[in-house]
Amino acid sequence: MISQNSIQQILSRIDIVDIVGSFVKLKKRGANYMGLCPFHNEKSPSFTVSPSKEIYKCFGCGKSGNSISFIMEHEKYSYVEAIKWLAQKYQVEIEETEVSPELKQYQQLSDSLFIINSFAKEYFVDTLFNREEGQNVGLSYFEERGFTEETIRKFQLGYCLNERDAFVQTALAKGYNLEYLQKTGLVTIRNEQPADNYRGRVIFPIHNQSGKILGFGARILVKSDRAPKYINSPENEIYVKSRVLYGTYFARHAIDKLNECLLVEGYTDVISLHQAGVENVVASSGTSLTQDQLRLIKKYTNNLTILYDGDSAGVKAALRGLDLAIEESLNVKLVLLPDKEDPDSYVQRIGAAAFRTFIDENKQDFVLFKLQVSMQEAGNDSTKKSQLVNEIAETISKIDKAEDFTRQQDYIRQCSQLLKIDEQGLVTLVNKFIRERLVKKEQAAARNAPAAPDEEDILSDEAIAAMEAAETGVSISSLLNKDEKQEKELVKILLRFGDKIFSEEDNSSVADYIFRLPYDFESLADNEMVKRILREYKQLYDEGNQPDKKWFLYHQDQDLSKYTALIMEDKEADLSVNWKERFEIDTIYGDNAYLKDTISTTNYLILRKIKKLIMENQEEAERSTDMDQIMRCLEMQVHLKGLEKELTQGLGTVIFK
Numbered sequence: 269m270i271s272q273n274s275i276q277q278i279l280s281r282i283d284i285v286d287i288v289g290s291f292v293k294l295k296k297r298g299a300n301y302m303g304l305c306p307f308h309n310e311k312s313p314s315f316t317v318s319p320s321k322e323i324y325k326c327f328g329c330g331k332s333g334n335s336i337s338f339i340m341e342h343e344k345y346s347y348v349e350a351i352k353w354l355a356q357k358y359q360v361e362i363e364e365t366e367v368s369p370e371l372k373q374y375q376q377l378s379d380s381l382f383i384i385n386s387f388a389k390e391y392f393v394d395t396l397f398n399r400e401e402g403q404n405v406g407l408s409y410f411e412e413r414g415f416t417e418e419t420i421r422k423f424q425l426g427y428c429l430n431e432r433d434a435f436v437q438t439a440l441a442k443g444y445n446l447e448y449l450q451k452t453g454l455v456t457i458r459n460e461q462p463a464d465n466y467r468g469r470v471i472f473p474i475h476n477q478s479g480k481i482l483g484f485g486a487r488i489l490v491k492s493d494r495a496p497k498y499i500n501s502p503e504n505e506i507y508v509k510s511r512v513l514y515g516t517y518f519a520r521h522a523i524d525k526l527n528e529c530l531l532v533e534g535y536t537d538v539i540s541l542h543q544a545g546v547e548n549v550v551a552s553s554g555t556s557l558t559q560d561q562l563r564l565i566k567k568y569t570n571n572l573t574i575l576y577d578g579d580s581a582g583v584k585a586a587l588r589g590l591d592l593a594i595e596e597s598l599n600v601k602l603v604l605l606p607d608k609e610d611p612d613s614y615v616q617r618i619g620a621a622a623f624r625t626f627i628d629e630n631k632q633d634f635v636l637f638k639l640q641v642s643m644q645e646a647g648n649d650s651t652k653k654s655q656l657v658n659e660i661a662e663t664i665s666k667i668d669k670a671e672d673f674t675r676q677q678d679y680i681r682q683c684s685q686l687l688k689i690d691e692q693g694l695v696t697l698v699n700k701f702i703r704e705r706l707v708k709k710e711q712a713a714a715r716n717a718p719a720a721p722d723e724e725d726i727l728s729d730e731a732i733a734a735m736e737a738a739e740t741g742v743s744i745s746s747l748l749n750k751d752e753k754q755e756k757e758l759v760k761i762l763l764r765f766g767d768k769i770f771s772e773e774d775n776s777s778v779a780d781y782i783f784r785l786p787y788d789f790e791s792l793a794d795n796e797m798v799k800r801i802l803r804e805y806k807q808l809y810d811e812g813n814q815p816d817k818k819w820f821l822y823h824q825d826q827d828l829s830k831y832t833a834l835i836m837e838d839k840e841a842d843l844s845v846n847w848k849e850r851f852e853i854d855t856i857y858g859d860n861a862y863l864k865d866t867i868s869t870t871n872y873l874i875l876r877k878i879k880k881l882i883m884e885n886q887e888e889a890e891r892s893t894d895m896d897q898i899m900r901c902l903e904m905q906v907h908l909k910g911l912e913k914e915l916t917q918g919l920g921t922v923i924f925k
Contacts, residue, residue, distance in 0.1 A: 270348060270351055270352075270362055270363070271362075271363040273363055274351075274355065274360060274361075274362045274363045275351060275822075275824075277360050278351060278354050278355055278358060278360050279818060279822050281358040281360065282322070282335045282336075282354065282358075282822075283319075283335075284317055284318075284319060284322050284323070284324065284334065284335045284338075285301055285317055285319050287335045287338060287339065287354075287357075288301075288303075288317050288324055288335070288338055289301075291306055291342055292304065292305075292306050292315065294317060295313075299318070299319075299320065300316050300317060300318050300319070301316070301317040301319070302314075302315060302316055302317075303315050303317075305326040305328055305329060305331070306342060306521070306524075306525075307326060307329055307331050307341070307342075307524050307525065308326070308328060308329040308524070308525050308527065309525050309526070310328050314326055314327040314328035315327075315328070321836045322334055322335065322817075322818070322821060322836075323821070323833050323836050324338055332830075332833050332834065333829070333830060333833045334821050334822055334829060334833055335354070335822075336350050336351070336354070336822055336829070337826065337829060337830065337833065339353055339354065340826070341524075342521075342524075343477075343478065343520075344477045344478075344520050344567055344568070345477070345478060347824055347826065349478065374505060377448075377505050378505045378506050380445065380448050381448060381451065381452055381504060381505060381506050382480050382481065382506060384439070384444055384445075384448055384449060384452050384454070385452060385473075385480075385481035385482070385483065385484075385506075386480070386481055387439065387442065387444065388435070388439070388452070388454050388481075388484070389424055389426065389471075389473050389481050389484075391426075391435060391438065391439075392426025392427060392428055392471040392473075392484075393421075393424055393425070393426045394426075395426060395427050395428065395429060396420075396425065396426045396427040396470075396471075399427075399429065401427075401429055401430065402426075402427040402429070405427065405430075405468075405489060406426070406427025406470050406489075407420075407427070409470055409489055410425060410470065413536060413540075413612075414540065414543075414616055415539060415540075415543065416543065419539060419542065419543045422518070422542070423472070423473070423518070423539055423542075424473045425470065425471065425472060425473075425539075426470070426471035426473070427469075427470050427471060428464060428466040428467050428468065428469055428471060428486065429464075429467060429468075430467050430468030431464070431467060432463050432464065432467065433461070433462060433463050433464055434464060434467075435454065435455070435464045435466075435467075436449060436454075436455045436462045436463065436464055439454075439455070440462075446462060449462070450462075451502075451504050451505075452483070452501060452504065453465055453483065453484070453499075453500075453501040453502045453504075454466065454484070454501075465486075465499065466484065466486035466499060468488065468489065468490075469486035469487055469488050469489065469499070470486070470487050470489060471484050471485075471486055472484065472485040472486070472487070472514075472535045474501070474507070474512060474514055475516070475517040475518075476506075476512070476516075476517065477516055477517055477520065477564075478517070479517050482501070482506055482507040482512060483500065483501025483504075483506075483507040484500070484501050485498055485499075485500050485501075485514075485535055485553070486498065486499045486500075487535075500553070508560075509553070510558040510560050510561065511558070511560040511561065511564070512553075512561070512564075513531075513550040513551065513552060513553075513561050513564055513565070514535055514538055514550060514551040514552075514553050515535075515538040515539075515542070515549060515550045515551055516550050516564065518538075518542060518547065519538075519542075519547055519548055519549055519550050520568055521547075522547035522548040523548045523550075523565075523568040523569050524568055524569070525548075526548045526569075527569050527570075527571055528548055528569055528571040528572075528573060529548060529549075529550060529565050529568060529569050529571065529572050529573070530546070530548055530549040530550075530573050530574075530575055530627070531549070531550060531551070531552060531557075531565075531572060531573070531574045531575065532549060532550075532551050532552075532575050532576075532610075532611045533551060533552060533553070533576065533577075533610070534551055534553065534610070534612070535551060535553070536612045537549070537551060537575075537610060537611040537612045538550065538551045539612075540611065540612040540615055540616060541611055541612075541615055541623075544615045544616070544619065544620035544623065545620040546615065546620055546623060546624065549611075550565070557592060557593065558592070559592050559595075559596070562592055562593055562596045562598060563596060565598065566596055566597075566598060570597065570598055570599055571598070571599045571601075572593060572598045572599065572600050572601070573600075573601045573602070573603060573627065573631060574600065574601070574602050574603070574634075575603050575605065575611050575627070576602070576603075576604060576605070577604075577605055577609070577610055591662075591663055591666055593634070594634075594635070594663060594666045594667055595666045595668075597667070597669055597672055600633075600634035600635075601631040601632060601633065601634060602631070602632050602633075602634050602637050603626075603627050603630050603631055603632070604630070604632075614626075635660075635663060635664070635679055635683070636679075636682060636683070636686070638660070638663070639656075639660055639683055639686055639687070640686070642656045642659065642660070643656065643686070643687070653687075656687075657687060657689060657694075657697070658697070660683055660687070661694060661697040661698050661700075661701055662701045664676060664679050664680060664683065664694075664698050665698045665699075665701035665702045665705070667679065668702060676698070680694050680695055680698060755795050755798045755873065756795070756798060756834075756835050757865075757869045758782070758798070758802070758869050758870065758873060759798055759801050759802065759832075759835055760835050760836075761778065761782075761865055761866050761869055762778070762779060762782065762801075762802075762805055763815075763816065763817040763820060763832070763835070763836075764817065765778045765865075765866065766778050766779040766782075766805070766814065766815075766816070767779065767814045767816070770863065770866065777814075778863075778866050779805075779809055779814070781866060781870075782866070782870060783806060783809060785870060785874070797827065797828070797831045800828060801820060801828060801831070801832070804820075804828075805820075817832065817836060820832040821833060821836065875912065878908055878911055878912050879912070881908055882905065882908045882909065882912070885901055885904050885905055885908065886901075886905070888901055889901035889902065889905070
């Protein structure tokens with residue numbers, strides 16, 4: 269764990285213009301800097317960097333954040349990886365807090381495996397280009413596949429000599445540990461002697477998102493009934509096949525910009541497409557898609573297009589990943605290539621432009637494709653058709669996030685038309701599968717045992733509401749509309765002006781004023797993000813600390829960090845002007861605009877709180893049949909109305925709705 273002291277040292281040196289400028293050509297325009305957005309294709313710059321607010325914002329694609337989130341988004345790093353990148357850039361020595369002996373040992377082992385893989389990659393590349401066997405066998409093979417030297421070097425392809433122990437003897441002579449060499453899969457033990465595992469094979473390094481080598485794929489070049497075509501690295505502390513997609517490191521920026529990920533099966537498919545200029549492509553390496561791989565794709569885009577051979581095996585391989593992709597809210601399309609073609613051969617035959625045109629013109633919706641294929645297989649068999657209805661209903665039931673509600677309803681409508689069944693009946697069946705999944709999870713939780721599906725599959729309140737809406741006809745807008753009103757203004761004021769003087773009489777600060785109000789500050793907010801920021805701010809305030817915007821802007825909790833960046837996007841000068849125009853307030857505080865903002869914001873929220881209490885009190889009076897209770901409600905109503913009048917008249921506020 270990185271110590272807070274190290275993090276604070278890094279944050280104190282951050283210059284967002286310097287950091288973003290490492291990746292984007294920026295030009296000064298007024299107080300800000302502008303450039304072409306690195307996250308989507310554009311010809312006119314809409315990407316703005318604000319040094320004073322320490323945030324970036326693209327007015328084209330909407331992406332925004334701070335220096336750390338930029339590194340995380342651009343390089344697809346974790347928070348810790350981004351901090352380490354910044355530490356290296358600003359030459360800050362990182363202090364790490366005490367870790368358990370087990371974790372320390374795991375980290376040391378992982379580091380050792382990365383070092384060995386890096387050495388092996390360099391060895392295989394050198395062998396390919398500088399050894400006679402490498403040139404005659406390995407390099408010739410790649411050239412026959414149509415790969416240029418630039419492409420071969422880009423993907424760091426290599427070759428392992430067809431000798432028993434040439435690599436392992438070199439590695440041992442360099443001081444690398446034999447046990448770790450075995451763990452990487454580079455070396456095996458035969459007849460009690462170490463031997464090269466990939467001898468006589470061309471090598472495809474497998475990179476993680478930051479470019480480090482996780483493992484290797486090694487392809488044999490001669491036909492053999494005894495040896496497998498490919499040998500892949502075994503799973504170990506750094507390489508877990510189900511969490512890796514080949515080519516992600518090289519494709520990540522193109523996927524971001526094009527907002528689409530193309531998925532193919534093999535290494536050479538990825539390499540050929542990249543060489544042709546189609547760079548937003550990764551490979552599943554011939555395995556069925558896993559949830560971890562789909563979540564990796566979702567880090568870059570919600571749009572997944574799967575390219576598979578047009579034979580029956582390719583179709584079945586494509587369909588295996590469908591339900592998992594649906595659960596991850598990915599928009600999945602399928603493109604089937606012509607018979608006897610794969611992406612590698614097809615792009616080399618027709619060229620990149622025609623290949624992209626083919627993809628665009630032949631995309632099929634995954635759910636509807638699955639339905640049509642299954643309907644052809646079912647034919648007129650009523651039993652198979654009944655089973656198909658259940659299968660498609662179960663698939664649609666996994667589109668269970670509130671934001672996907674409209675999409676789910678579209679599928680229900682289209683599938684009911686294709687199946688020629690009652691639409692409401694399909695709605696009922698879909699909801700049945702949703703309820704069954706919820707019940708299973710509740711039962712698993714009651715047994716204190718993990719549920720079979722993923723924990724993240726549990727429906728949110730919004731998703732349950734969406735399910736109920738399908739039965740009651742409630743509009744999706746009423747389900748999803750969360751009115752934050754002016755709550756973020758309270759956060760904005762605390763972050764900008766919390767430590768400034770509010771009253772010179774008692775030397776109190778703005779934060780003092782807000783937290784001494786005769787109302788629970790959390791009850792003034794509905795938005796959970798606002799409550800979380802207020803809660804943490806109050807905790808630090810009670811401990812005698814005064815957090816500023818940087819504390820939350822660079823918060824380790826990325827949800828808090830992103831929300832803070834959104835708040836800070838507003839022009840600072842606009843706050844006072846907007847409030848003054850809307851509230852028509854004059855105060856005795858002269859030019860100290862933040863004082864007006866503080867009073868206006870807090871009283872707005874208090875007035876809203878009183879309005880809610882008035883409505884609740886009215887509803888209670890209407891429900892009550894007891895005269896004493898009704899009288900108490902009437903007395904409370906008079907009191908609340910008096911508070912409302914006092915606040916509005918005292919401030920000249922007449923705008924509350």
